[in-house]
Amino acid sequence: MSQRLHDVRNHLAVAVANVEAFRDGILEPTPERLEVVLRALAQADALLPQLGETENRGHTPAAP
Amino acid sequence: MNLLLRGPIECGGRAEGGFRTKPNGVRTVERSARKVLVVDDEPALIEVLAGYLEGEGFTVVRAADGPGAVAAFEAEQPDLVLLDLSLPVFPGTEVLRRIRALRDVPVIMLTARTDEIDRVLGLELGADDYVGKPFSPRELVARVKTVLRRSERPTVSTGRQRRVGDVVIDATAHEVRVAGKPVTLTPTQFKLLDILAEHVGQTLTREQLLDRLSTDADVFDRTLDRHIANLRARIERDPANPRYVVTVFGVGYKMVEPR
Numbered sequence: 028m029s030q031r032l033h034d035v036r037n038h039l040a041v042a043v044a045n046v047e048a049f050r051d052g053i054l055e056p057t058p059e060r061l062e063v064v065l066r067a068l069a070q071a072d073a074l075l076p077q078l079g080e081t082e083n084r085g086h087t088p089a090a091p
Numbered sequence: 092m093n094l095l096l097r098g099p100i101e102c103g104g105r106a107e108g109g110f111r112t113k114p115n116g117v118r119t120v121e122r123s124a125r126k127v128l129v130v131d132d133e134p135a136l137i138e139v140l141a142g143y144l145e146g147e148g149f150t151v152v153r154a155a156d157g158p159g160a161v162a163a164f165e166a167e168q169p170d171l172v173l174l175d176l177s178l179p180v181f182p183g184t185e186v187l188r189r190i191r192a193l194r195d196v197p198v199i200m201l202t203a204r205t206d207e208i209d210r211v212l213g214l215e216l217g218a219d220d221y222v223g224k225p226f227s228p229r230e231l232v233a234r235v236k237t238v239l240r241r242s243e244r245p246t247v248s249t250g251r252q253r254r255v256g257d258v259v260i261d262a263t264a265h266e267v268r269v270a271g272k273p274v275t276l277t278p279t280q281f282k283l284l285d286i287l288a289e290h291v292g293q294t295l296t297r298e299q300l301l302d303r304l305s306t307d308a309d310v311f312d313r314t315l316d317r318h319i320a321n322l323r324a325r326i327e328r329d330p331a332n333p334r335y336v337v338t339v340f341g342v343g344y345k346m347v348e349p350r
Contacts, residue, residue, distance in 0.1 A: 033177070036203035037133065040224035044139040047228055053142040063135045 031074050038071035125239060126150040128169035130160040130186065131201065132178050140173065143232045157181035164190045171239055173231070174218075176202040176211065187216050195278070197242045199234060201226070212317050217277035220314055241304065242278070253288040256349045258326055258335060260288050269326050279304065280322045287336060287346035296343040319344060 042064045048054040127149045129140050134155070141151040152167045154160040156179040164172065164186075172190065176183040184207075187198055200211045203224040211218045219238050222231050253260045257270040262285060267274045276284065286303045287295065295303075297315055304315075323330040334349035 033203045036224045037177075040203065040226065041133055041135045043225040044136055044228050048139045048142055051143075051229060053146055053228075054139060060135075067135070 029078070031077050035071045035074045035078065038067040038074075041067040042071070124148060124150045125171065126152060126167060126169045127235060128152045128154060128160065128163055128167060128172045128174075130154045130163075130173065130178065130183065131175040132156060133175075139228050140231070143228045144235070147232055147236070149235075155179070157183070157186050160186045161189050164196075165193065168194075169196065171235060171242075172196060172198045173235070174198055174200050176200055176204060176207060184211070184216055187211075187218060191217065197238045199231075199238060201231075208317065209321070212277075212314070212321060219277070219279060253285070255288050255291050255346055256335060258284075258288070260285055267326070274325050276322070276325055279318055280325065283318055283322055284326070284336075284346075287344065291346050291348060294339045294342055294345040298343075300343060 045054065045060055045064045045067075049056040049060075054060060125148075127144050129137050129144070129151055130153075131137050131140075132155050137153050137155070141153065144151050152163050152169055154163040158180050160172075160174065160178070160183075163169075174183045174186055178186065183200060183202075187200070190196065190198070197219045200218040200221040201224060202208065202211065202221055205223060208221055208223075210216060211221055219242070220234055222234065251262050253262075259268045260281075261267070265281060267276055267281065267284065282304060283300065286300065301315060319336060320330070323333050323336055326335060327333045334347075336344055336346055339345055
């Protein structure tokens with residue numbers, strides 16, 4: 028599996044875990060923590076184009 | 092206990108070998124509190140897990156890299172380890188190998204790599220369970236409790252052997268032999284085999300198996316298939332065409348005497 032996909036999941040894990048903790052009243056959604064979530068989402072987002080490239084490489088249609 | 096006012100943790104992992112003696116330096120009365128070692132290189136994730144676990148009355152020890160995790164394991168004697176697979180210095184798999192050599196403590200792996208799951212749950216590493224990232228921290232804490240409950244249940248049976256075909260299960264010695272050759276199983280695999288062997292020829296539903304493994308059915312449903320696959324890999328000549336542990340389609344599994 029690609030290292031990038033792995034990285035995307037790690038960033039999402041940070042975002043998901045924190046937001047759930049806010050929902051469940053486990054952690055307070057301080058500006059710092061919200062910043063952590065936003066940064067994690069931005070990092071995941073930044074990796075998406077590279078993921079797309081990897082995906083497409085395997086499915087290049089034959090040249091006409 | 093006020094959960095909302097917990098400040099940010101200092102995750103001391105990288106700088107000082109990855110563990111702190113006690114969160115907040117408090118030595119409390121909780122002599123019997125279960126201690127969980129949480130290992131991840133992402134402080135924001137550790138903070139969340141610590142929040143949930145401490146909210147449930149667990150004591151939390153933190154580590155952020157491979158060496159820190161091993162040091163914390165030795166120093167703190169945790170009751171359970173939550174272990175991320177990718178860590179700085181050396182990976183979670185190596186941590187697992189080293190702590191398994193020290194003491195048999197339940198380990199739940201956290202991983203973003205689905206391609207590693209078989210290896211992690213399998214004999215090579217023998218983690219008790221895994222959780223794929225991203226995960227629900229609430230669900231993870233439920234698994235922690237389940238795995239602890241399972242591991243703390245004392246083994247009831249002593250002095251008995253079961254034999255099914257060439258498979259001999261010795262519950263006293265915690266040994267399994269296939270055609271006379273010793274086979275090493277993880278605690279979960281052993282228990283699964285023992286349950287199946289106790290009911291030779293009888294189909295056990297997934298529900299029954301999960302129940303007997305004293306696990307949470309919702310949570311462990313997919314994990315059961317992994318454990319069955321890993322068990323087959325250990326005891327079957329051809330795991331793809333099992334002779335002992337057979338699938339009863341749509342129902343569950345049963346152990347049979349091979350013909």
